Amino acid sequence: MTTLAFAILLVASLAAYALNRRAATTIRDGGARLHSVSNYHGLFALLLMLVPVLVVILIWLVLQGPVVNAMVMWALPAGTLDGLDTGQADLILAEIQSISGGRIFGDPEPWKLAAAAHLTELRELAALGLVLLTALLCLAIMYVARRKVAAGFRARQGVERIISGLMIFCSVAAIFTTVGIVASLAFETYKFLRLVPLTEFLFGLNWEPQIPIRADQIAAAGAFGWLPVIAGTIVITFVAIFIAVPIGLLSAIYLFEFAPKRIRSVAKPLLEILAGVPTVVYGFFAILVVAPAIRSLGASMGIPVAPNTALAAGGVMGIMLVPFISSFADDALSAVPRSMRDGALALGATRAETVLNVLFPAAIPGIVGGVLLAVSRAIGETMIVVMAAGLMANLTLNPLESVTTVTVQIVTLLIGDTSFDNPKTLAAFALGMMLFIVTLIINIFALRIVRKYREAYD
Amino acid sequence: MTDIPSGSGAVARTTMDKVHGSLARRHRKQLILQIFGITAISLAFLMLFILLASLITTGHKAFTQTEITLEVFIDPEEISVERLPRGNFTNVLAAAVAADLPSVDQQDRAEMRVVGGILSNGAQFQLRDRVVEEPELIGQTITISVPVSDPYDQLHKDLLDRETPENLRRLDDTQIAYYDRLVENGAIAASLNTGLLTNADSRFPELAGLKGAIMGSFWALLTCFLISFPLGIGAAIYLEEFAPKNKLSDFIEVNINNLAAVPSVVFGLLALSVFIGLFGLPRSAPFVGGLTLALMTMPTIIIATRAALKAVPPSIREAALGLGASKQQVVFGHVVPLAMPGILTGTIIGLAQALGETAPLLLIGMNAFITSAPATPFDSATALPTQIFIWADSPERGFVSRTSAAILVLLTFLIMMNAIAIYLRSKFERKW
Amino acid sequence: QSRDAIRIVGSSTVFPYTQAVAEQFANITGAPSPIVESTGTGGGMQIFCGGVGEQHPDITGASRAMKASEYELCQENGVTDITEALIGFDGLSLAISRANDVEWSLSLAEIYLALGAQVPVNGEWVDNPYTRWSEINPDLPDTDILAYGPPPTSGTRDAFVELAMHAGCEALDYVANGDFDGDWVEDNCSRMRTDGPFVEAGENDNLIVQRIVADPNAMGIFGYSFLYENMDTLKGVQIDGVDPSIDTIADNSYPISRPLYFYVKNAHRGVIPNLDAFIEEYMSDGALASGGYLSERGLVPLAEERMQMLQDNVLNGQSMDAPAG
Amino acid sequence: MVNNPKGEAVDALRTVTRDIDTNSTKISARGVQVHYGDTHAIKDVDVDIKERSVTAFIGPSGCGKSTFLRCINRMNDTIDICRVTGDIRIDGDDIYDRSIDPVQLRARVGMVFQKPNPFPKSIYDNVAYGPKIHGLARSRAEMDEIVERSLRRGAIWDEVKDRLHAPGTGLSGGQQQRLCIARAVATDPEVLLMDEPCSALDPIATAQIEELIDTLREKYTVVIVTHSMQQAARVSQKTAFFHLGNLVEYGDTDDIFTNPKDRRTESYISGRIG
Amino acid sequence: MVNNPKGEAVDALRTVTRDIDTNSTKISARGVQVHYGDTHAIKDVDVDIKERSVTAFIGPSGCGKSTFLRCINRMNDTIDICRVTGDIRIDGDDIYDRSIDPVQLRARVGMVFQKPNPFPKSIYDNVAYGPKIHGLARSRAEMDEIVERSLRRGAIWDEVKDRLHAPGTGLSGGQQQRLCIARAVATDPEVLLMDEPCSALDPIATAQIEELIDTLREKYTVVIVTHSMQQAARVSQKTAFFHLGNLVEYGDTDDIFTNPKDRRTESYISGRIG
Numbered sequence A: 001m002t003t004l005a006f007a008i009l010l011v012a013s014l015a016a017y018a019l020n021r022r023a024a025t026t027i028r029d030g031g032a033r034l035h036s037v038s039n040y041h042g043l044f045a046l047l048l049m050l051v052p053v054l055v056v057i058l059i060w061l062v063l064q065g066p067v068v069n070a071m072v073m074w075a076l077p078a079g080t081l082d083g084l085d086t087g088q089a090d091l092i093l094a095e096i097q098s099i100s101g102g103r104i105f106g107d108p109e110p111w112k113l114a115a116a117a118h119l120t121e122l123r124e125l126a127a128l129g130l131v132l133l134t135a136l137l138c139l140a141i142m143y144v145a146r147r148k149v150a151a152g153f154r155a156r157q158g159v160e161r162i163i164s165g166l167m168i169f170c171s172v173a174a175i176f177t178t179v180g181i182v183a184s185l186a187f188e189t190y191k192f193l194r195l196v197p198l199t200e201f202l203f204g205l206n207w208e209p210q211i212p213i214r215a216d217q218i219a220a221a222g223a224f225g226w227l228p229v230i231a232g233t234i235v236i237t238f239v240a241i242f243i244a245v246p247i248g249l250l251s252a253i254y255l256f257e258f259a260p261k262r263i264r265s266v267a268k269p270l271l272e273i274l275a276g277v278p279t280v281v282y283g284f285f286a287i288l289v290v291a292p293a294i295r296s297l298g299a300s301m302g303i304p305v306a307p308n309t310a311l312a313a314g315g316v317m318g319i320m321l322v323p324f325i326s327s328f329a330d331d332a333l334s335a336v337p338r339s340m341r342d343g344a345l346a347l348g349a350t351r352a353e354t355v356l357n358v359l360f361p362a363a364i365p366g367i368v369g370g371v372l373l374a375v376s377r378a379i380g381e382t383m384i385v386v387m388a389a390g391l392m393a394n395l396t397l398n399p400l401e402s403v404t405t406v407t408v409q410i411v412t413l414l415i416g417d418t419s420f421d422n423p424k425t426l427a428a429f430a431l432g433m434m435l436f437i438v439t440l441i442i443n444i445f446a447l448r449i450v451r452k453y454r455e456a457y458d
Numbered sequence B: 001m002t003d004i005p006s007g008s009g010a011v012a013r014t015t016m017d018k019v020h021g022s023l024a025r026r027h028r029k030q031l032i033l034q035i036f037g038i039t040a041i042s043l044a045f046l047m048l049f050i051l052l053a054s055l056i057t058t059g060h061k062a063f064t065q066t067e068i069t070l071e072v073f074i075d076p077e078e079i080s081v082e083r084l085p086r087g088n089f090t091n092v093l094a095a096a097v098a099a100d101l102p103s104v105d106q107q108d109r110a111e112m113r114v115v116g117g118i119l120s121n122g123a124q125f126q127l128r129d130r131v132v133e134e135p136e137l138i139g140q141t142i143t144i145s146v147p148v149s150d151p152y153d154q155l156h157k158d159l160l161d162r163e164t165p166e167n168l169r170r171l172d173d174t175q176i177a178y179y180d181r182l183v184e185n186g187a188i189a190a191s192l193n194t195g196l197l198t199n200a201d202s203r204f205p206e207l208a209g210l211k212g213a214i215m216g217s218f219w220a221l222l223t224c225f226l227i228s229f230p231l232g233i234g235a236a237i238y239l240e241e242f243a244p245k246n247k248l249s250d251f252i253e254v255n256i257n258n259l260a261a262v263p264s265v266v267f268g269l270l271a272l273s274v275f276i277g278l279f280g281l282p283r284s285a286p287f288v289g290g291l292t293l294a295l296m297t298m299p300t301i302i303i304a305t306r307a308a309l310k311a312v313p314p315s316i317r318e319a320a321l322g323l324g325a326s327k328q329q330v331v332f333g334h335v336v337p338l339a340m341p342g343i344l345t346g347t348i349i350g351l352a353q354a355l356g357e358t359a360p361l362l363l364i365g366m367n368a369f370i371t372s373a374p375a376t377p378f379d380s381a382t383a384l385p386t387q388i389f390i391w392a393d394s395p396e397r398g399f400v401s402r403t404s405a406a407i408l409v410l411l412t413f414l415i416m417m418n419a420i421a422i423y424l425r426s427k428f429e430r431k432w
Numbered sequence C: 001q002s003r004d005a006i007r008i009v010g011s012s013t014v015f016p017y018t019q020a021v022a023e024q025f026a027n028i029t030g031a032p033s034p035i036v037e038s039t040g041t042g043g044g045m046q047i048f049c050g051g052v053g054e055q056h057p058d059i060t061g062a063s064r065a066m067k068a069s070e071y072e073l074c075q076e077n078g079v080t081d082i083t084e085a086l087i088g089f090d091g092l093s094l095a096i097s098r099a100n101d102v103e104w105s106l107s108l109a110e111i112y113l114a115l116g117a118q119v120p121v122n123g124e125w126v127d128n129p130y131t132r133w134s135e136i137n138p139d140l141p142d143t144d145i146l147a148y149g150p151p152p153t154s155g156t157r158d159a160f161v162e163l164a165m166h167a168g169c170e171a172l173d174y175v176a177n178g179d180f181d182g183d184w185v186e187d188n189c190s191r192m193r194t195d196g197p198f199v200e201a202g203e204n205d206n207l208i209v210q211r212i213v214a215d216p217n218a219m220g221i222f223g224y225s226f227l228y229e230n231m232d233t234l235k236g237v238q239i240d241g242v243d244p245s246i247d248t249i250a251d252n253s254y255p256i257s258r259p260l261y262f263y264v265k266n267a268h269r270g271v272i273p274n275l276d277a278f279i280e281e282y283m284s285d286g287a288l289a290s291g292g293y294l295s296e297r298g299l300v301p302l303a304e305e306r307m308q309m310l311q312d313n314v315l316n317g318q319s320m321d322a323p324a325g
Numbered sequence D, E: 001m002v003n004n005p006k007g008e009a010v011d012a013l014r015t016v017t018r019d020i021d022t023n024s025t026k027i028s029a030r031g032v033q034v035h036y037g038d039t040h041a042i043k044d045v046d047v048d049i050k051e052r053s054v055t056a057f058i059g060p061s062g063c064g065k066s067t068f069l070r071c072i073n074r075m076n077d078t079i080d081i082c083r084v085t086g087d088i089r090i091d092g093d094d095i096y097d098r099s100i101d102p103v104q105l106r107a108r109v110g111m112v113f114q115k116p117n118p119f120p121k122s123i124y125d126n127v128a129y130g131p132k133i134h135g136l137a138r139s140r141a142e143m144d145e146i147v148e149r150s151l152r153r154g155a156i157w158d159e160v161k162d163r164l165h166a167p168g169t170g171l172s173g174g175q176q177q178r179l180c181i182a183r184a185v186a187t188d189p190e191v192l193l194m195d196e197p198c199s200a201l202d203p204i205a206t207a208q209i210e211e212l213i214d215t216l217r218e219k220y221t222v223v224i225v226t227h228s229m230q231q232a233a234r235v236s237q238k239t240a241f242f243h244l245g246n247l248v249e250y251g252d253t254d255d256i257f258t259n260p261k262d263r264r265t266e267s268y269i270s271g272r273i274g
């Protein structure tokens, strides 16, 4: 039935499009000068119908279930729900729904069977209602839209207003994601900071969050100084960027300027595969291949290397980030007008000089964008570090030691036992908040730089 | 160079001499840059190669499955029409195997259990389904091919070393003797493992397949795409082309860039509290997974789209505006099509990331064990990366190669997505 | 849309067994396959005790008994009627690569001295100074101490601390002869060292297996079933002279073995389709008894009569009492 | 009589007979000021441009010719830092009024830009784009006809008729410029603004475009920016001389070239300020 | 005596005395063919360009002037679809030989493009870039001197001397064009190719650039593309007329303009083919 409603909507809006377009064409052929071309008259009708009716259908679908359920529960014989808490009432409803769906087991009480029949009936009614409503709305809108067609009607403006509205909706959705994240983080962070003083969190040098959550749990005493954790994040990010930026930029420059076309067309998508390899796989790769290799290399040179090193995790992460930088750099280099290249080459610059001195500076904003995205990814990357970095927080900048990162701590604190009145769990949110703030600062800084060095050409 | 006697030529010559003098050094610099470039790209490819090679060396074994072909007499004493679908299919199968092994005493129950252990646990259900479909088979002898159980599969693929001391092996000498005998009879052979793609998950490596995970990933990615692509592009176009440029839009830009740095677990957390907690959407559902992934993918798409829109030269916009095109006609008719290659690159990178994302899916329960494939996005399911995560944690040896195989399957999907992107990109690519 | 599949959460140790039952059950009855998530014991309890209703799971697995605090949480949220099912035992094995040619045998006290955060040295209770096995006991090899183990969120870790660390700590002369009460042991013997030799390796046991295969001097701490599956590359470390094996675990001679449980929300019985049938399958002899398909996966089954009692209790939905403590 | 530095007689170049249509004012500007951020690019300009005539803007580079031209079809709206004040009316309507739709305005007031900017589309689509969005063609055949006519008027039809579906960006500099002219006339605007339309054209093409401008004058109002005083003299009836953002002198072309009133005008025409 | 359609006397425009240096051939082209994909843009062109002289390329738009010019310093190498065959020699060396380094070639053969293309760097850096990469200045002071001299020669020093460190892209169209000329002469190339260097310049600036070309001729070989026949007549000693990719006629500028041998040349000069 739902499908039918969608089908009606689709057909009706196409019909409205054709109808209005025809009408507008007729007016035009009659010699009048249309304000908007007839296509816009059609589109106006189409959007005028599609958008609101779609919203109505979706709202109906969301509300239908709860409303029908409430009606069924309300219609149950008096007294059946007395003394039951919501969970148990829920279960009764679930049973009724099962029966109505044909999954009868045991022998239910007759009132449940009756309720199930009632439920089925209501559902059918609701489905029918939806179809009728859709059809009615479509007809009404078709009529309204058709009435609007006139030589002077500003159909294009109408269409553009609707599209603007849709785009604003999209932007608001993006912003709401941020708001949602900040809100959820901020609330729990506030609770955390009531339990752990801000100064200890910001300046403490120890991170041992594994305090007991259950009254009888065996665990350590806690310490919540985030410095070792952020230091670990910084070390790993630094290692990753230290590997990804040169490799990414140099491969972008090579592919853009020197590589034969055939190699370029193959190499670029191949590189992009690196970005798509699941991070779990990189995690395995880091601990099973890279970390032992580094360890045995270190051992052969007499350098003590921890089994989990920042170098292994960061190095593998760096490989993952190569395509972010190379793709963005390549796109940015391609966007520099060809006349710029010609100008440098004609002065007798080598191709290397052209790329490095002229194209590269002009492409800086795009490249910074890519590097920034890579830094962001490195800071926020989770699975690789969960598997390959350590859990223990060491305050060190030595990449050959085991460090932990903010994301690792967030994951470990949130998977398994959680309790939202205990600093252990809340610490995850505080860390998330700090991460958010740190990256925000980095981003503001980067935006400044990009603004400053943005080159205007063309 | 010809001799130029006049004084004016002297200037030119010194210039050229200077140019000439530095040329070798400059070319060397270029060569060094080129070598660095080649080294960099080779390094990247080397890593990709090592990754793929290690996956293929372990994973390729999972693409075949050892099967045993049996002549099964469907004994009416064990299986009767009335009791279907129940019945003693295990015994019937064990007897069929024993028929090939003259040394086995069919009355010895312990020995018969060992013989039955050659077959996969799924064999009985395959036979059952066949009989349920055609009950008239009862009392007849049919030929059926069923998978062998994991240790025998390992043995057949040379993953089980016959040299290890008997007490440390999964198969003892008698079992290996049975196996050798069956191989001699031609009953055991390896065939293409279609089950890897057509079966859902299973506890038994020889039966486990990726159908559930693939369908789960498909539904999740479809949801993710349908939500993040229009929302991301809509938002990017609005913010880049239409929104007034002021402190607020700067703030929004910084925020969206920042969203890309939010760890994926945090998105999982948000999904857990909002989608599952607040909206009451079901756990483990690909739809919820897709919503979560969409939130993560959106910033990547927005950033890439904005970068691509920025790169379209202003002269194109001016040209269209000058003809009386409205702002939207300019943007949708000229700017967006020109920016399409960049938009697609960003979308593909974003979706590829989403396809391989694990952490948030763990939080919303998409790492469950489910032996059926989802039919709708609201059914419980796993996704490819979480399936890999589960298989990687399974003790059975058979899952080692299957994990690699699953990764290869995932990479194949990824490469397919990339291929589509390349095609679309080349279709839209224009020079100005 | 009502739920028609059973939902199960909980311990990663119990997960493989539940998986096996779920698959067998779905195959035999053709019912929708139960959805089994591995969340860890503690995480499972958290979700399980979230409340009654179809959005909450029906069963949780646990690699230790439900704790009093968890029981209270359940009660608070209206999950008052719970049945506890003990399905068998699992040994906690210390394992090392076969490439390591020492025949390892450790006492619990040695394990504590190697991995505890604080140990007695010359009559002082100090931070663990030992970095090599030979420093603990000159008979042990002169190699670095390095052990990969589960993180604090897992039941395996809880069990290891309780069964190995506490016991080892109490076996030390310093503790045995000192005048310390249980609280002291609780406070001082519970912490694993954090200075390197003990590495928390995350929830993935297979990863620990692969890492100790790669590093012959490293030990791993995980459930016996992982050792059982990897006998060709790994060997168990004898604890107090006992090798981990099905027999030694079953007869309790292997000192660190633990019970495995699952808990059923009785309010869901008869409401969630097939829940009863599923529990029946779990409790059947074909699954649980020795020679059943769970013991083939490495579960150490209960003794005959204990099992019978269990089956009766669980099938009748007997409500558990509040745990002590 | 004014001579340019190489001594050719400017006077001798003017051969077109001028019959200025002084019937009515099409565009009237009063007190127009334009700022780019802190740069004051146009300073208090008043001007009346007559209907069905050609007006030339001349002046040294950077004096604000393009800027003022872009005010007339509100193209300056697209530059963030650009601020326009004052009053510009077309047919008596204030074009900076809130009720005026700039899109509709630009459909009435066509423009050819200083740098040729063809769309990265086919030559055909470049020309057809304007008529398409304004719904000027009812059928494919009609569109073909519009495209052909416009390309002919842009004096480029013969060169491109065999490759109408090749990209417009693959043309030579001069061809691109003519394509842009063809594109602008395809929508039949009432007013046509041309910013140095012949800078990349050879004399023949220039002559053809000048001829086009001359025909356009019969129906439309044309404003042209040019660096060539000969061209201004040849095609325009009115000339405006800009200098450092000021409209120094405005009047009949004949008068400006033969009898400039302002010292600066005279210096420029005789080649003394640049 | 040839007249263009507007009737001005071409002859009257030539005021510069011509003293052609016929001492030696600098550039010689034989059988040059250029294809852009399927388009045959240059068809079998033979030409000898004399040392220390100014050669003008004229011809209708799209005839291949820019294309041929770009062959001389191998700028066409940078266009993927462009294929050049034939033989071009500078001082007798085949510049398409494998042993020839295009970088060195381009240092010897400077170029000014049809559309001004300053780097998005400061004015100073734009000019200093060439000398810097070639190591022509030993010290900062020397570089300052080169920059100033070049900007003076480009007739733009006075306009920019106060803002040498402002971006070159912030200049007006004509200033950008002169900046590019200054940039090109800064490296002291033996040959200078100029593609319509005065298209965006007002008459005064044009005169200054023409003066520059005249001085350059004393030391260097200059090839200039121009649409203005007056300009060709004023500055060049030799003129080449291209038409539809063919080099139709090549000879002394005087002869070409007064006494064209080919009918097409005559038609073009008199304004009949475009």
Ligand SMILES: Nc1ncnc2c1ncn2[C@@H]1O[C@H](COP(=O)(O)OP(=O)(O)OP(=O)(O)O)[C@@H](O)[C@H]1O
Pocket: D036, D039, D041, D060, D061, D062, D063, D064, D065, D066, D067, D068, D079, D114, E170, E171, E172, E173, E174, E175
């Ligand atoms: N987008 C802009 N941002 C800042 N200043 C500008 C901008 N466009 C023009 N200007 C400045 O405004 C003044 C007038 O410029 P305009 O382009 O109108 O000159 P013009 O007379 O057309 O010169 P040209 O003959 O070189 O095209 C110049 O000083 C220029 O530097």
Ligand SMILES: Nc1ncnc2c1ncn2[C@@H]1O[C@H](COP(=O)(O)OP(=O)(O)OP(=O)(O)O)[C@@H](O)[C@H]1O
Pocket: D170, D171, D172, D173, D174, D175, D200, E036, E039, E041, E060, E061, E062, E063, E064, E065, E066, E067, E068, E079, E114
């Ligand atoms: N990049 C290119 N791709 C394809 N064809 C081209 C390209 N560049 C030029 N052409 C074609 O080659 C021919 C010669 O072009 P060229 O630019 O040399 O002309 P030109 O003589 O410089 O003309 P103008 O005076 O208009 O600049 C023209 O027909 C042009 O369309």
Ligand SMILES: [Mg+2]
Pocket: D065, D066, D067, D114, D195, E173
């Ligand atoms: Mg201008």
Ligand SMILES: [Mg+2]
Pocket: D172, D173, D174, E065, E066, E067, E114, E195
């Ligand atoms: Mg050209």
Ligand SMILES: O=P([O-])([O-])[O-]
Pocket: C010, C011, C012, C013, C014, C039, C040, C041, C042, C062, C063, C150, C153, C154, C155, C156, C157
């Ligand atoms: O998953 P656990 O059994 O270790 O809690």
